[in-house]
Amino acid sequence: MPLHLLRSPWQPGPRTDARGGPAVISVTDFTATTHRQSWSVAPAGLRLRRTWPGAPGAIGLWLWADPARRRSGSVSVWTDEVALKEFVGRAGPPADRPGPQRPRRAALDAPQDQPVRRGRRLGGRAALHHRGDVMTGAPDIVTLDRIAVLETARLVDTATARDWARPTPCAGWDLRRLVAHMTAQHRGFAAAAWGTGADPACWREPEDLGEPSRIHREAVTTLLADFASEGVQERQFVLPELGRTVPGSVAIGFHFIDHVVHAWDVAVSLGVGLELPDRVLEAGLVVARRVPTDSAGRGPGRAFAPALDVPDGSGPLVETLRLLGRTPEEWPQAVGTAREV
Template sequence: MQIIDLRPADERAVRQSVEVVAKAGRDDLGRPTPCSAWTLGDLLAHMTAQHRGFAAAARGRGGDPAIWRPRPLGADPAAAYAEAAEEVLSAFAGRDVPAREFALPEIGPGVTVPGAQAIGFHFIDYVVHAWDVARSLGLPYELDDDLAEDALRVASAVPGGEYRTRPGASFGPELPEPGNPSSLDRVLTALGRSPNWPGGA
């Protein structure tokens, strides 16, 4: 089976997320987000921790659940986020990374997946979470057409079902698409996000 290397797309999505997060100040951390009950501060702590967890997984050290736990935000959350983003991009850069096994304990104890698949998880997370941050801040967020198509392909492969309604699920149940949806709209609705948040579906 051909391995699809999403690292270039992932890097673009991550760097776009860094640009969006850089616009958030400490006074913004209490803002609501499209991520259920999370504030923007909660979301940034999660995003930063996930970068560190995926970086550890790429280096063969992702099996410890403690690595994936969010830490308290420091004095400059945007700078800490940017540092974590550079860490994961560096960890993903090795030639054989897509063929490695990544330990992802948040999915389940002892769970490992091929690196190429794990990078796909990371990519779609940061497309959606960058949108989450932008919406929380009331800022526009767009994807280049080719990046949106990559994201739509990954989003369409995310399984549906009961697990999406469980506490802590990464994505909610699929929503109806709006009229004349963009590729980004289709990504969002496939993963349970309303493109019109906070105004509804």
């Protein structure tokens, strides 16, 4: 039987800007039992396609169908596997989703008006399995952290060679040093997720600071994959900076609030807007209110400066920043620019 493959136009997602870096390609392949059933699949795919412009981490989507063989599916491209897993969770339970999915790595060097074509073999039946709130779309701490980290990475990726010497709200640190610190934190928390966080070497800032964006992005990719692994919130994380071991859910909360603040640090250093959804800022405020304010844990050499008074009527971002010792009135560019995603 000759192959008559139909395909939709390339539907770009919100991250079509993510060119030149790693990507995850997901291929679905569904074979209907009857022709009547196969025609009911097409409208579902088109409804899914309409949601694409608002799917976090989505680069693009390509729907395909072979009506004669009752087969249909999709080729979707994502910035990372975490974004794919989060979307699969929002799309419904496994029984409702058309076919198995196999994530693949590829380089984002294809033109923006067509899909990435590397690694495009459609064979294979490896299913993607994951449990937990990331798969249901609920804003659990792993999802919240991912959003904050990806926003920070987006901002860092916009920096040019002339930007690295810019001052930041972190006293005594220019942007290059701040990015080195964030890179070290990503590496350290990733190691802690697998039980090796007690090694001080895992938390050291990189000695090579010649390409801060690239080194930071590599650390982000590793961290997000490790935080997305099954059971991570139930593991015990050794955190040498705190001198104690805490459950993964608590440790990821520490990392989350740190990078809500650092996302703002990078944004105001660059003089650009911060793009974090309201739900992330509100969750960050909940965590910030729980951070101890005693002098033993605040000040030079600590994660946060002493807490400052919060003016009446402050929004969640401003309150978070002041509770953690930042002075947003001195760096106004990124305040109040949150958007929903």
